[in-house]
Amino acid sequence: MALRTHPTPPPTAESAAAAAAPCLEVRDLRVGFALEGGAVVQAVRGVSLCLDAGEVLGLVGESGCGKSTLARACAGLVPIGSGEVLLQGRPFARLPAGERRRLRPDLQMVFQDPYASLNPRMTVQETLGEALRVRQALAGAALRAAVAALLDEVGLTPEQAWRYPHEFSGGQRQRVAIARALATAPRVIIADEPVSALDVSIQAQIINLLNRLCRERGLAMLFISHDLAVVHHLADRIAVMYLGRLVEVGPAAAVIAAPGHPYTRALVSALPDPDPERERRRRRLLLQGDLPSPLAPPSGCAFRTRCPWAAPSCAEREPALESAGDGHLVACLRREEIAAMSAEKP
Amino acid sequence: MALLDVHDLTMRFHTRDGVVRAVEGVSFQVDRGETLGLVGESGSGKSVTCMALLGLVPTPPGRLEAGRADFDGTDLLSCGERRLRDLRGRRIGMIFQDPMTALNPCLRIGTQMTEVLRCHGRCSRRDARDRAEAALRDVGIQDAAERARGYPHQLSGGMRQRVMIAMALMAGPDLLIADEPTTALDVTVQAQILELMRGLQQARGMAMILVTHNLGVVAGACDRVAVMYAGRIVETGAVAAVFRQPLHPYTEALYRALPRLAAGPRRDLEAIPGQPPRITAPEPGCPFAPRCRHAAPVCREPMALRELSPGHATACLRRQRGEL
Numbered sequence: 001m002a003l004r005t006h007p008t009p010p011p012t013a014e015s016a017a018a019a020a021a022p023c024l025e026v027r028d029l030r031v032g033f034a035l036e037g038g039a040v041v042q043a044v045r046g047v048s049l050c051l052d053a054g055e056v057l058g059l060v061g062e063s064g065c066g067k068s069t070l071a072r073a074c075a076g077l078v079p080i081g082s083g084e085v086l087l088q089g090r091p092f093a094r095l096p097a098g099e100r101r102r103l104r105p106d107l108q109m110v111f112q113d114p115y116a117s118l119n120p121r122m123t124v125q126e127t128l129g130e131a132l133r134v135r136q137a138l139a140g141a142a143l144r145a146a147v148a149a150l151l152d153e154v155g156l157t158p159e160q161a162w163r164y165p166h167e168f169s170g171g172q173r174q175r176v177a178i179a180r181a182l183a184t185a186p187r188v189i190i191a192d193e194p195v196s197a198l199d200v201s202i203q204a205q206i207i208n209l210l211n212r213l214c215r216e217r218g219l220a221m222l223f224i225s226h227d228l229a230v231v232h233h234l235a236d237r238i239a240v241m242y243l244g245r246l247v248e249v250g251p252a253a254a255v256i257a258a259p260g261h262p263y264t265r266a267l268v269s270a271l272p273d274p275d276p277e278r279e280r281r282r283r284r285l286l287l288q289g290d291l292p293s294p295l296a297p298p299s300g301c302a303f304r305t306r307c308p309w310a311a312p313s314c315a316e317r318e319p320a321l322e323s324a325g326d327g328h329l330v331a332c333l334r335r336e337e338i339a340a341m342s343a344e345k346p
Numbered sequence: 347m348a349l350l351d352v353h354d355l356t357m358r359f360h361t362r363d364g365v366v367r368a369v370e371g372v373s374f375q376v377d378r379g380e381t382l383g384l385v386g387e388s389g390s391g392k393s394v395t396c397m398a399l400l401g402l403v404p405t406p407p408g409r410l411e412a413g414r415a416d417f418d419g420t421d422l423l424s425c426g427e428r429r430l431r432d433l434r435g436r437r438i439g440m441i442f443q444d445p446m447t448a449l450n451p452c453l454r455i456g457t458q459m460t461e462v463l464r465c466h467g468r469c470s471r472r473d474a475r476d477r478a479e480a481a482l483r484d485v486g487i488q489d490a491a492e493r494a495r496g497y498p499h500q501l502s503g504g505m506r507q508r509v510m511i512a513m514a515l516m517a518g519p520d521l522l523i524a525d526e527p528t529t530a531l532d533v534t535v536q537a538q539i540l541e542l543m544r545g546l547q548q549a550r551g552m553a554m555i556l557v558t559h560n561l562g563v564v565a566g567a568c569d570r571v572a573v574m575y576a577g578r579i580v581e582t583g584a585v586a587a588v589f590r591q592p593l594h595p596y597t598e599a600l601y602r603a604l605p606r607l608a609a610g611p612r613r614d615l616e617a618i619p620g621q622p623p624r625i626t627a628p629e630p631g632c633p634f635a636p637r638c639r640h641a642a643p644v645c646r647e648p649m650a651l652r653e654l655s656p657g658h659a660t661a662c663l664r665r666q667r668g669e670l
Contacts, residue, residue: 272562
């Protein structure tokens with residue numbers, strides 16, 4: 001397809017190093033927002049993660065946990081406090097705006113609300129055409145063919161290129177937003193709650209589309225959602241975030257089947273099961289209370305105020321991510337005790 | 347006799363772009379102490395159904411074309427505003443999806459709560475305050491007296507929804523209509539609120555209509571379910587029966603399209619092709635036919651719910667003819 005034969009940059013020492021590095025790497029990232037009156041909200045408090053080529057990393061957490069801020073910081077949309085964001089080995093977030101612009105085609109975002117993220121005054125042809133020309137000087141029939149190919153890839157028809165965003169339904173509009181992200185032939189896509197605003201039947205279509213695109217194009221994707229079940233259908237690995245920190249990262253199957261952090265256990269347990277018999281039989285791990293204010297996170301482990309297993313020691317030390325075997329990392333001081341306790345209980 | 351008996355409810359909106367058939371010939375019953383789940387995707391008519399029962403649909407553009415809704419001997423659709431005002435809040439409680447817009451941001455929580463009791467009379471100011479505080483404690487809000495003096499913006503989303511529930515339950519209604527009560531909440535808080543509602547409902551023997559798009563919530567919280575599509579009920583029955591053996595292809599497709607943890611990682615979902623229909627220009631026959639894999643010429647004939655086993659009805663013509 002014409003799309004994928006965009007000119008690759010000539011090999012240099014820099015790009016050789018980039019080939020070996022992970023697609024996207026985040027090192028000890030901190031992002032804070034200053035409020036009126038001098039207080040600072042630490043939205044992201046020391047997050048490290050790594051995304052390889054062709055891999056889908058699911059990032060789960062509840063509202064206010066900092067997952068969207070993390071996504072925006074990775075894309076260079078909010079200034080970072082400290083730490084690094086490396087795009088194919090290059091310090092993306094720290095580059096001056098001009099240089100970052102040169103790399104931006106490699107990293108694209110899909111947002112939750114395609115109403116807000118597509119320009120209402122541009123037809124799909126104009127929106128996609130503009131993005132396609134970033135990589136290739138296309139015009140006339142060649143440009144129309146490239147747009148048609150993109151639309152076909154996301155399950156829309158070439159005639160729909162002449163419509164405006166308001167003429168599409170929510171699901172179709174999200175397809176346009178995805179086509180828009182693909183137009184620059186990116187290596188990495190950051191998708192922030194792309195299916196949360198969609199109905200179940202349409203949500204399934206978009207999940208399948210993203211799955212297929214990642215496979216076919218070998219894309220790496222950071223997929224952000226509050227819904228663990230949705231993430232489970234897309235992600236190779238899952239990272240769980242709570243109050244600005246990662247509390248668990250690991251292979252998707254392991255995180256779902258054997259969650260190591262009490263918060264992940266609660267998330268798995270809180271998800272309603274559409275099987276009435278299983279749903280009524282099972283015992284839930286119900287949390288008390290709400291998310292604490294990110295302005296004043298609890299000392300030590302931030303989850304301890306809602307954790308059924310919290311002990312006095314949890315208030316003293318902030319737990320670091322430690323290995324629970326096979327690439328599965330858990331940040332809980334009492335991880336082994338809790339695992340032993342819940343193994344005893346049937 | 348059922349506490350609420352809705353028959354042939356039809357509500358249309360007359361707009362400049364044409365007539366929107368939001369609810370078309372919807373019939374269902376709710377017994378005392380029972381929870382009916384009203385499930386469907388956006389635009390399926392589930393919220394309009396509830397609003398119509400409470401007389402909350404603005405008319406115009408809305409117009410009640412037909413229907414009856416017997417609530418304990420009173421027809422809610424024809425009884426008039428004065429009688430409705432007497433029932434709403436006292437015998438029929440309601441909870442809306444978004445607690446931020448449903449609560450008045452300028453009034454103290456206690457003031458809003460006692461307003462319901464004071465409106466329906468027979469209650470002194472002090473009495474009302476005590477009952478409001480007791481209601482807050484019932485929904486698991488500690489320091490109730492202090493919260494009652496506060497304003498909605500001082501509460502988190504979960505707390506606000508608790509206040510809404512407390513307010514709806516305070517007058518001890520026989521029927522609670524809850525429109526997506528947990529949709530705006532995080533999953534861990536959703537689990538808390540559902541657990542709370544289940545407990546309160548059992549303790550009071552109250553009937554409930556729970557509107558949701560989440561089949562998981564239905565599985566956990568409802569006794570019976572009515573599945574809506576394009577303004578019509580396409581299937582209704584006991585939750586266990588409908589989930590074990592759906593009799594309408596839409597119910598089955600919706601169930602299969604759900605993301606779930608039991609599947610392996612990175613597994614594709616069985617999506618429903620196409621888009622929900624435009625309800626301004628309905629085709630005759632089954633509205634789901636254009637997306638249905640079992641569609642046949644017979645699906646263009648008029649459809650109606652028919653019971654195929656006791657209490658379990660479907661509107662699928664092919665299923666009714668025994669072809670599926």
